[in-house]
Amino acid sequence: MTARFFTRKTLLFVASLAIAATGIAGGAASEDETRELVPMPAMMQQHMLGNMRDHLRALEEILGLLSEGRGQEAGAVAEARLGLSSLGLHGAAHIATFMPKSMQEAGTEMHRAASRFAVLATEVEVDPSLEGQRQVFSALGEITQACNACHAGYRIR
16 A cells, blocks of 8 residues: 555645646636637537546546555556546547547547556555655646646637
């Protein structure tokens, strides 16, 4: 069993900050909106937003599992719900047809980052050192960086 690096309360606070930063809950676009508008049918918008909300729930679950030293389970959640293995579950091929190539690439990078995290999270149970923990949280940060990059560059309607 691995030692806790952060408490569950601290990790959930960090998760709430990440959620706020993504802008999913966010209000109306301002007049100086610079993000590229990606028009898509209402049904696809709802599907995509549902996927992103599930991604945030998965991140919350992952952080909770990590705070309990359950890296292997966190890795399994990451791969199943965020990683490359999740593409079919989320209907990525259908949604991608409405996205510009650069937006598709940003999404693919998030899924790749999640798969890399899944491997590292499993390994931290073998290597519970501070360095191992840092690698796991760095990999987790790559997932949220990919999310934030996409949210900073694109909006849907």
